[in-house]
Amino acid sequence: MSESGSTPPIRPISVLLIDDEKTWVRTQRRLLERSTGEIGVSTATSFAAATDALRGETPDCIVCDHQLGDGTGLDLLAEVRAENPEVPFILVTGEGDEAVASDAIGQRVTDYIPKLHLSRQPTRLARRIVSVVTADRTRRALARERRHKEALLDIVTASSTRSELGGNVCEQLVDDGYACAWIAVLDDDRGIVPLSTAGDTDYLEAAIAPGTRPADCTEPTFRALLETEPVFDSLPPDERNEIEPADWTQIAVDHGVRSVAALPISHHGVYFGVLTVYGRTPQIGDRERALLGEYAETVGYVFQTTAWKRTLLSSAAATVEFTLTDECHPLLALAAALPAGSTLRTATVIPRNDDHVLYVTTAEGVTEADLSEAVDATDAVVSVDCYRTDDGVHCGIVAESPVPETRLVDAGVSLSETVVVGGRARLSAVLGGEATVQQCVDALSELCDEGSVTTLWTTDESATSETEAIEALTDRQRQVLELAVEAGYFERPRHNNTGELADALDISRATFTQHLRAAQRKLFAAEIHR
Template identity: 75%
Template sequence: MCSVTVNNVAESVSAPASTRPISVLLIDDDETWSRTQRRLLERSHERLSVSTATSFKAARSALAATEPDCIVCDYQLGDGTGVELLAEVRATEPELPFILVTGEGDETVASDAIGERVTDYVRKLDLGQQPTGLVRRIETAVEADRSRRALAREQRQKEALLETVTVSATRSELGGNICEQLVDSGYACAWIAVLDDDRGVVPLATAGDTDYLEAAITPGTRPVECAEPTFRSLDETGPVVHSLATLEGTETESADWEQVAVDHGFSVVVAIPISHNGVYFGVLTVYSRTPQIDNRERALLTEYAETVGYAFQTTAWKRTLLSSATGTVEFALSGGCHPLLELAAVLPDESTLRAATVIPRNDHEVLYVTTVEGVTEATLSEGVDTTETIVSVDYYRTDDAIQCGLVVESPAPETRLVDAGVSLSQTVVDDRHARISAVLSGESTVNACVDVLSELYGEGSVKTLWTADESTTSRMEPIDDLTDRQRQVLELAVEAGYFERPRHNNTGELADALDISRATFTQHLRAAQRKLFAAKIHR
């Protein structure tokens, strides 16, 4: 069974919480003990960074200048006590890990410390017998505090996310609010990228250090043309995590965007597809100056993207149902799920096939009127000869890009989509994917189209991407009076250059492409022209 090919996601660069540095403020009026304990702590574990204070006043000054991850404080400080300092700390930092150290066990001191919500309580005698015991106590207290803070931050962000979705009226407004919220939570830059009608990447919303985007991102660039994580995620329809830490301060060869990112102080880039029910709308990308993105943070970003995808699909369907606008959806197939993929696979990597017209030739064959770029006529003919899916090829013009008619055996996915009620825009095929762009009518749905393609090629054979935010119209204005055959004849004549001067093909050649007689072709073509002219006159 064929299916969409999704490249492997970059290996996660996030580090587990247990490797993050821990800053400790060690407070004791005994300078010798402080100095000895500091060396012992830092030698016991490389992640500990210890600073010291030797009085109550000095501890106050140190806490005013910086916020440590943990405080280790002796009870006797000369100009105050550890419990008094604990009370002051708890007034502003109710959960900051605070470990009280005493020379001897004292139930009164212990009771007072517990009353002020001390994190831990230890005797110096016990530390002397177990030199590494304090390290374990510090690590345990800090990891518990970090987990609690992460959960609280996550809850706040989720509540803010829900509020943002509720109050935002349009996609642009929602995207802007989401990006602002992510920047406010600590990311240096955030943006949402979508595709325009030509599959070029354009920003829907940005926030934070947008100078990077202006320097590194060229709007309109197609996903396959750039390796920046946003583009990779759009191309692969999967998450991408990219670390820039190895490039900082080195002469390692890097892409232009990587150097710009490093110059802006970014350490990690995370790009998450925005999707819902198999419909891909774009990518949410964040840039962090923190060198680590852990699994919890990635999961939260994924939830953001999924929520945005749900909101985007909701607004898309609202727009479709409540107005005359239509939605353009792209269906991506690979792994042999399209009759032109076999041909694309044997052509040069830079070649592309664009089929603007797909016409049932008879009950057994389908004609793709195709423009082929990046290949010569000889190479194309050789490729056709090596494939089993292409029945024949007719060349209409070969001056700039090759225009030809490729005949394949039925069934074809495009004809099934037309039966499902969509209007085809074009099919673009390279060596990896066939991407079918279709305009949804008020009666057609993405799920119905996916079901049709899944029935033809198997479950999991299609990915869908919403490619146009604004209302779009089909390539040729529909005329209700045209029959299907008249429309097919007219479209083929336009695509094959029949109306150009000098004329590229005659009616006999085009009739052969549709497997009908020349007289029948001419009859349908003239009938279609008369109806078009009549419709234009009556406007």
């Protein structure tokens, strides 16, 4: 069902076959349908019946005899061309009807074939139908690409915000025939939320809960963001009995979705979200995939440009998330030795000395014994000290330096959080000053293997800058205060004393106490004067 770049099957060809000779019509219909599985034939045996049939859905190709009893094929061709100048129209003529053929060419007939030739070559008509319809579809696809590119240029020019751009792109895709289109981004908690939607959103409302995390759902949008690769799915109706009732695919089938394309929105390695479209037809062709890829690339470029402008023009900084997938991060190596399903959350990373850093961490899904055993099995981790065990194991993990977080700080960012789960380390950072995403990626790449770093713009809003009171603290005062808060020093009963916390930072108890009191005085003074 799921595809990754394979060529989809040829779309069936619908043919309207018209002749007042019922025997000939039956014979040709059988020949056409047996010659290839691509052709589906409907018939009409008079001019009036043909015009009635064409009032409904236009077929991919019309095959019509010249003599119809109550009209002629040329008369029908004239009516068809008045309504649809491009639909393939093959005129079947009798022997010696060269004048008719000449008139038909003047009315832009696609082709004409004498009946005598069909009796000698029974498969000729089928081959010609496939040929002219394929050429027509190619022409339409090229015209559609031109319209798309022109519309996309207009959208980019006219849109002033990310939300407006996303809405205009989705509307354009729905106008072009998709049942639904949406752009998904991540919120501050890494849950997927819609930036823009268009079309029939009933499926989205039934299948996707806002805020769901990518790792918790197999719907194509989530997979594309998690895998940072395009995802294409087809959902033929005859597969519905094989679908688990709770699966997103069952909901899609129930809402008439036959195909899905989800493409990550990115630019220069920075991922902003996913563009997803849902169709009523069971396949998305190569040209269509390439066109959707251009949409996603263009949106990614504009999103990146918008992010740059926002960073340059605003005093507030932007939040970016870096994902590491190899064991260049010490907590990734540690997590590999922990029980499956464990999570390590670090809000504070403190350089202990030139050789070691301290991760103030909450470990979920593990015990103190698990941590101790994992540390013994991990070369990059020196030790672990557990502070308390309420709501997870709160601990200080000492690792060998350098680590990715210190490289990011050196590049000029402020760290927010590091989360290690599912074989990935996600580092959230706030870009400020002159720091750029590329500088951060370059700094991380000095420690990590090529291709193991991906970047995601996690929020649409600028991150809030630190208050003047926090900015007034020295680095060591901030480190001491953060460790004290994380280790539960201010809670009652107190979980750790100043001596234990000072040891974690490799400083004396007196020095720790001095920095802690200085930090408290600055914060209290700022509060009094507010």
